[in-house]
Amino acid sequence: xxENAIIFSKEANKAIVTSIFGEVNPESExxxxxxxxxREIAIKLEKGVFNLDLSAGxxxxxxxxxxxxxxLVFNExxxxxxxxxxxxxxxxxxxGIDKIYDPMSADIESSELKKILDExxxxxxxxxxxxxxxxxxxx
Amino acid sequence: xDRILVAVITEGIVLAFVMFVVVMLYVRYFSRRRRSxxxxxxxxxxxxxxxxxxxxxxxxxxxxxxGLILNPNGREYGDIGVMLGYSFSALSNIFILIFVSIxxxxxxxxxxxxxxxxxxxxxxxxxxxxxxxxxxIRLWPTPQYSLFxxxxxxxxxxxAFIALIVFTRxxxxxxxxxxxKAGFRFIILxxxxxxxxxxxxxxxxxxxxNVLGIISGGYTPFFFFAYVFAIIMCSLAYLGFTMPxxxxxxxxxxx
Numbered sequence: 338x339x340e341n342a343i344i345f346s347k348e349a350n351k352a353i354v355t356s357i358f359g360e361v362n363p364e365s366e367x368x369x370x371x372x373x374x375x376r377e378i379a380i381k382l383e384k385g386v387f388n389l390d391l392s393a394g395x396x397x398x399x400x401x402x403x404x405x406x407x408x409l410v411f412n413e414x415x416x417x418x419x420x421x422x423x424x425x426x427x428x429x430x431x432x433g434i435d436k437i438y439d440p441m442s443a444d445i446e447s448s449e450l451k452k453i454l455d456e457x458x459x460x461x462x463x464x465x466x467x468x469x470x471x472x473x474x475x476x
Numbered sequence: 477x478d479r480i481l482v483a484v485i486t487e488g489i490v491l492a493f494v495m496f497v498v499v500m501l502y503v504r505y506f507s508r509r510r511r512s513x514x515x516x517x518x519x520x521x522x523x524x525x526x527x528x529x530x531x532x533x534x535x536x537x538x539x540x541x542x543g544l545i546l547n548p549n550g551r552e553y554g555d556i557g558v559m560l561g562y563s564f565s566a567l568s569n570i571f572i573l574i575f576v577s578i579x580x581x582x583x584x585x586x587x588x589x590x591x592x593x594x595x596x597x598x599x600x601x602x603x604x605x606x607x608x609x610x611x612x613i614r615l616w617p618t619p620q621y622s623l624f625x626x627x628x629x630x631x632x633x634x635x636a637f638i639a640l641i642v643f644t645r646x647x648x649x650x651x652x653x654x655x656x657k658a659g660f661r662f663i664i665l666x667x668x669x670x671x672x673x674x675x676x677x678x679x680x681x682x683x684x685x686n687v688l689g690i691i692s693g694g695y696t697p698f699f700f701f702a703y704v705f706a707i708i709m710c711s712l713a714y715l716g717f718t719m720p721x722x723x724x725x726x727x728x729x730x731x
Contacts, residue, residue: 421650429584457587464582467647468656471579474510475501476659476719 338412339462340395342454343372344430345379345406349440352376354450358458361395361410371410375399379406386424400427405438407431418468426461430454479695480538486703487531493710494524500718512578516717519571526564527706533557551617559612559619562629566601566608569636573597576636580643597635604629626681633674641667655719655727662716669709676702 340359343352352372355363363372371391378387382401389397396414400407400423407427415423433453465473501517536553539545547553573594577586585593604625612619641664648660680698683690691697715723 416652418650418652425646457584460587461582464587466582466650467579467643468651470510470512471647471659474508474513474579475504475516475717476656476724 339458340410340412342410342430342458343375343379343408344434344450344454345376345408346438346440347380347401347404347406350380353438354434354447354454356451356454356458358462359412361412363410371395371397375408375410379408382406386420388420398423400424400431402428402431403435404440405431405434422461422466426457429457433457478538478542480534480541483695483699484531484534484538486700487527487534490703490706490710491524491527491531493707494520494527497710497714497717498524500714504718512575515571515575515578519568519575520713522564522568522571526561526568529560529564530557533560549617552619555619556612556617559608562625563605563608566604566629566632569632570594570598570601572636573639576639576643580646583643583646597632601632604632623681626678630674630678634671637667637670640664640670653727654731655724658723658727659716659719662712664716666709666712666716669705669712672705673702673709676705 338359340361341355341357341363343363344354345351346353352363357363361368374389374391375397378389379399379401382399384401387399387401389399391397391410395410395412397408397410398415398420400409407430409423409427430453434450437449437453498517498520501513501520505513505517533553533556536545537557540547540551540553577591577594580586607625607628611622611625644660644663644667648657648664651657651660676698680696680702682688683698684696685692685694714720
């Protein structure tokens with residue numbers, strides 16, 4: 338189950354938006370060490386997917402997509418299939434954020450970025466995957 | 477053998493295949509009660525009705541030509557069958573896209589547009605039905621389908637099957653089990669053969685007496701290719717959409 342999501346801009350060298358979907362707040366004191374570890378990789382990772390084990394049984398999956406890195410924190414390890422599905426979600430988030438985010442501009446409201454992030458993740462959580470739907474309805 | 481009789485027999489065989497797929501899809505729907513299974517079963521039901529019309533009117537055409545029944549009004553039974561067949565096939569297209577929109581609702585396109593895409597697609601297929609039925613009424617009892625509805629319907633069918641193929645490729649990448657991958661591959665292949673059916677019908681229309689007249693005497697080889705593709709499409713659809721136990725077991729054993 339997803340706990341939270343953190344979006345990093347490699348150009349701005351920082352987290353630009355966070356959101357909570359479970360119980361772990363990425364901005365809390367308890368999570369600060371984990372956030373530092375995630376940030377280090379998210380900023381350095383040029384391309385691809387990185388699995389990072391955190392404390393308290395949490396894992397972060399970091400997807401580096403061009404100038405954006407999407408870190409998704411889960412409370413359990415994911416199957417290969419689920420990682421691929423979340424990779425598509427990360428690509429959608431990166432694409433949506435890339436359209437409006439400008440590291441040189443201070444005008445971007447973080448609420449706009451959060452809206453994109455929440456909408457995409459919540460839609461993914463609400464709608465079952467095609468494989469599950471096929472199994473449920475036909476297979 | 478008389479080409480019309482071969483056409484009647486071919487359509488009868490295809491009808492049996494489609495009927496089988498329809499029954500199997502309804503069996504799935506009544507055991508699971510899911511909207512997606514119903515949408516797919518309806519899509520194949522409309523396709524089944526299309527084939528029933530084609531078969532029945534082709535049979536009437538055969539009986540008239542061979543003097544076995546009278547046709548005092550000079551009705552063009554073959555063309556009436558095609559007109560009704562294409563109309564129900566257009567309805568089938570709509571439900572294929574509804575099925576796609578339900579199963580692949582996680583995708584960005586359906587997140588952004590909701591049911592707008594199937595609704596617009598339904599309206600476009602409504603044009604096919606309107607043109608065909610309108611033309612049929614205007615020219616009754618000798619309706620003739622022209623190049624425009626044929627190509628327009630071909631385009632709509634391409635869109636429906638291409639949507640099915642394109643969206644199915646994504647979960648094919650995610651699938652980890654062999655039988656799941658096989659299921660998606662069967663669905664993709666059924667879409668490919670679905671396209672080939674209508675492409676063959678369009679080529680039959682184009683090369684036959686109606687347009688270019690390169691192959692005269694009606695019923696070009698493309699007409700029969702279309703039905704061969706239809707049988708392959710139905711077989712693949714049965715395997716892909718219902719994933720019968722013996723197929724699943726075979727792939728599981730190979731795992």
